Amino acid sequence: MPGRNHLFVPGPTNVPDRVLRAMHRASEDHRSSAFPALPKGIFEDLKKLFRTESGQAFVFPATGTGMWEASLVNTRSPGDRLLAPRYGQFSHLFIDCAQRLGLKVDVLQTPWGEGAPVERIEEALRADTAHSIAGVLVVHNETATGVTSDIAAVRRALDAAKHPALLYVDGVSSIGSLPFLMDEWGVDAAITGSQKGFMMPAGLGIVCMSPRALAAQSTAKCARVFFDFADQIKQNASGYFPYTPSIPLLYGLRESLDMLLEEGLENVYARHHRLAEGVRKAVTAWGLKLCAKESKWYSDTVSAVMTPAGYNAADVIDNAFKKYDLALGAGLSEVAGKLFRIGHLGDLNELMLMSAIAGAEMSMRDVGMDVAPGSGVAAAEEFWRKRAAQTKVKAAA
Numbered sequence: 001m002p003g004r005n006h007l008f009v010p011g012p013t014n015v016p017d018r019v020l021r022a023m024h025r026a027s028e029d030h031r032s033s034a035f036p037a038l039p040k041g042i043f044e045d046l047k048k049l050f051r052t053e054s055g056q057a058f059v060f061p062a063t064g065t066g067m068w069e070a071s072l073v074n075t076r077s078p079g080d081r082l083l084a085p086r087y088g089q090f091s092h093l094f095i096d097c098a099q100r101l102g103l104k105v106d107v108l109q110t111p112w113g114e115g116a117p118v119e120r121i122e123e124a125l126r127a128d129t130a131h132s133i134a135g136v137l138v139v140h141n142e143t144a145t146g147v148t149s150d151i152a153a154v155r156r157a158l159d160a161a162k163h164p165a166l167l168y169v170d171g172v173s174s175i176g177s178l179p180f181l182m183d184e185w186g187v188d189a190a191i192t193g194s195q196k197g198f199m200m201p202a203g204l205g206i207v208c209m210s211p212r213a214l215a216a217q218s219t220a221k222c223a224r225v226f227f228d229f230a231d232q233i234k235q236n237a238s239g240y241f242p243y244t245p246s247i248p249l250l251y252g253l254r255e256s257l258d259m260l261l262e263e264g265l266e267n268v269y270a271r272h273h274r275l276a277e278g279v280r281k282a283v284t285a286w287g288l289k290l291c292a293k294e295s296k297w298y299s300d301t302v303s304a305v306m307t308p309a310g311y312n313a314a315d316v317i318d319n320a321f322k323k324y325d326l327a328l329g330a331g332l333s334e335v336a337g338k339l340f341r342i343g344h345l346g347d348l349n350e351l352m353l354m355s356a357i358a359g360a361e362m363s364m365r366d367v368g369m370d371v372a373p374g375s376g377v378a379a380a381e382e383f384w385r386k387r388a389a390q391t392k393v394k395a396a397a
């Protein structure tokens with residue numbers, strides 16, 4: 001098909017030309033005396049992305065799933081008790097990972113479309129007077145439902161209960177796109193991967209650990225080899241890795257960090273919010289609902305759009321792919337067939353995102369849904385016309 005594919009799954013995201021060019025490199029000696037400058041700069045700048053002074057960043061040839069495992073095996077022992085709300089496919093899989101590592105998880109079942117139930121978390125922690133709960137696992141942005149949880153409020157719940165549990169936060173579809181304040185929120189393990197906000201292919205697992213979490217290594221008895229932070233700490237200090245790093249991906253990460261820091265993190269967050277608001281205007285104009293049940297949970301990186309009864313969202317997605325070369329995200333597990341997702345994170349601007357809105361609108365009409373032609377496009381246009389102009393003036397000022 002001529003023209004380009006329009007990629008609007010919520011990761012992997014578009015890889016900008018700058019990052020593509022940066023990754024296009026010949027192999028080099030990762031033990032040379034020149035090599036350490038690259039990792040050392042990356043570790044320093046990653047801390048800016050995580051908004052931490054005291055945390056330590058690690059980069060593994062892995063993905064977000066690997067970082068769930070790394071954060072747990074380096075801090076926990078088999079049989080340790082954890083607390084975790086489950087409100088979507090990724091919180092489900094984070095819990096599954098912990099259970100398969102031999103940890104016991106008190107699961108707080110929460111309806112899909114809602115965020116972390118802060119009051120219930122506080123209640124469970126207050127009830128644990130013996131402090132046997134060693135950690136709380138929370139997914140900041142549940143990519144399956146387009147729900148962003150309030151991590152500052154989870155921290156307040158821990159503090160209010162005067163509970164010492166470590167706070168493990170999955171920021172796979174938030175870090176580098178949404179405000180993520182590791183130090184301010186008292187996050188002990190901040191987990192992500194390269195293929196979303198970092199605008200890269202999958203292949204790097206990135207995790208940042210607080211001093212308290214790193215101290216837990218000394219008592220953690222879970223078996224660890226590839227993911228052992230101790231090996232990384234020893235080698236990373238001088239800019240090396242305990243095994244062969246993926247050199248093109250490291251150059252890609254260098255470029256991606258440069259791009260994010262050049263734009264300015266506050267501008268990155270504001271752009272994601274503006275783009276998301278335009279998508280939400282379109283969804284309202286279509287007469288449809290988001291999976292996120294309340295506006296406080298609306299995600300600025302992904303919108304999960306519910307299709308009405310009688311319409312299979314998978315048909316909308318497949319038709320959009322075959323007819324318009326548009327990739328929308330599928331409904332996962334419990335919501336399969338009930339929703340399609342528009343990813344709006346990474347290297348994106350208004351007119352790129354307009355192609356997803358137009359394509360989704362065309363595809364919904366193709367499968368017979370009662371959506372007025374041009375309604376979503378018009379709503380987003382009018383919103384972005386006003387907001388984009390303000391941004392330009394602000395940028396020039």
Ligand code: PLP
Nearest residue numbers: 063064065090141143172173193
């Ligand atoms: N957590 C969230 C919120 C995700 O969206 C994903 C993937 O989409 C993962 C974890 C798993 O990450 P990966 O596919 O990089 O292993």
